[in-house]
Amino acid sequence: MSELRWNPILRQWVVTASHRQSRTYKPPEEHCPLCPTKEGGFPTEIPAPHYEIAVFDNKFPSFRNAPEEPVVAGTPLMPVRPSLGRCEVVLYTDDHMSSLSRMPVERIRDLVDVWADRYGDLCAEQGIEYVMIFENRGDAVGVTLHHPHGQIYAFPFIPPIPMAELKRSSEHLTSTGRCLLCDVLAEEMADGRRVVYANQHFAAVVPFHARWPYEVHIIAREHVPSIAALPAEQRWELALALSAVARAYDSLFGFDLPYVMVMHQAPTDPAYLPVSHFHIEFYPPNRTADKLKYLAGCELGAGVFINDSHPEEKAAELRACVSKLEGQSCGPADGGGEVGS
């Protein structure tokens, strides 16, 4: 049902996972499989009337810890391998209508601990080379279940994007003796125009080279390789930074901003620790309240992103949202509804 096929031209593995075609697709709210199981109601993934945070194996995984044999035979030029790995689902809350932006910071703080634990456990599993924590949010990025949740993929290889980052960081370390992201962040903080939010241990910036108009990176201000390596006080500050960015996003246009959120962390091989600098990247597809940025010929064909905006202006917009919300408690939702794709 699932296998890895090698693209010898781009030197990348592609996951072929035909069973996912039948995965649960936008069920009505009363049939949400991620809500608690109500007394007398249909059984959901969570056989309990309440929960805080829950983690379980994805029912339609791209990677499994006991993968089946591939359906096709590969060749030396185009090999195939079983899709060994793990896919987990992380439920942030049992409240179907909540989100990172509406959760109390205390809950986000708990979520940081859960992420750190799962990252550590999955990294320790046999055959795993890279663990990626991420969240897809909103119809516009293809989300099929709207209950607030994220995912974790444990890969049997270091994927191309983190690998490119690690390779470049290694070259920079060799040539300068410093961490590349430490240098990039120092320039962003010195310039200041693209900084959206900062506390003692984390900064949120629209990168100088943003590919999406409202792209934001939350970056650890000291060199730390992973969420698991964060001491307790830094976990609080990470929760505050996540809350600030999530709330700014949802206040920007007055609706739940769709996004892809991806954590960049150290692979399991400790050789990469000096060049792994923990950060979280957010890619919202909106370029305005009612227009999306699509990936088309230039992005998909050439690999060149066209950003129809200046990062300095978009950072100013988001910074204004952060300022406006500052001091306001993170109360219950007063908006919601998602942008159509």
Place this chain on the structure above:
Amino acid sequence: MSELRWNPILRQWVVTASHRQSRTYKPPEEHCPLCPTKEGGFPTEIPAPHYEIAVFDNKFPSFRNAPEEPVVAGTPLMPVRPSLGRCEVVLYTDDHMSSLSRMPVERIRDLVDVWADRYGDLCAEQGIEYVMIFENRGDAVGVTLHHPHGQIYAFPFIPPIPMAELKRSSEHLTSTGRCLLCDVLAEEMADGRRVVYANQHFAAVVPFHARWPYEVHIIAREHVPSIAALPAEQRWELALALSAVARAYDSLFGFDLPYVMVMHQAPTDPAYLPVSHFHIEFYPPNRTADKLKYLAGCELGAGVFINDSHPEEKAAELRACVSKLEGQSCGPADGGGEVGS
């Protein structure tokens, strides 16, 4: 208004083009700027009552031949450069409701000549390193003007995706003495299960490592570096292959299948000629008639594509469409309408 910013982490240029935010967005058909100018009507881009094929500079270009100075100063770590280059629009026909699938093969044959001419001319311009011919089709890939047209971008650098392909092909040439795509195509033809269409000089396959369910590559069966290098009889066969794939796509679900089409050709540096093998890649976002494949955490964050289908099955579906249409003349549209995104 437009500049290139360097991402030192992924080693990629990003185009920052703020003027494009105000580009023409899905005008009603009677105000299509790509239709001919009607007598007494508003002036379109084409000041004539009829045309066959037309090429002109994009009014909202990402690259210009006389670019303005960048709005931000770069740094040694994150440099900026003017977005030198060219962006052209290629109108396939003056018939607003036509498409590659509905055009007579003779018109596609003419289009091949126009593409070849523009490729040659743009490659000869000062400062150009790579010319990419492409087409974005359908709302689902973000098309803002629905008149049948493609685009050409002339880049001042070799973009990351062709560069990765060229680099890998060079390694393969060094280690085996052969062209990588020649070897890949030989395996596809020998296996046969993923071949959708073939004539003497071109084959269309769903690649072994397809990233999109209905991805198709039209590949020259002999090693030829570009569309401009094709002799006359091969241009006919290319037109036939394009027509067959376009018609199969539109008959698949009974509506105009959205896609991104990208030509892979030789960069301007002749050193790349031995490793440049002309082919055309189609990426349709549909995974079923009413469901799209979205790029989300795994694709955008990790660079790993999940294809929810087996290429062998999708190739069989498309091959059945090609067979069904075989012998039928390419008549006027009997369907149309685009899938919602």
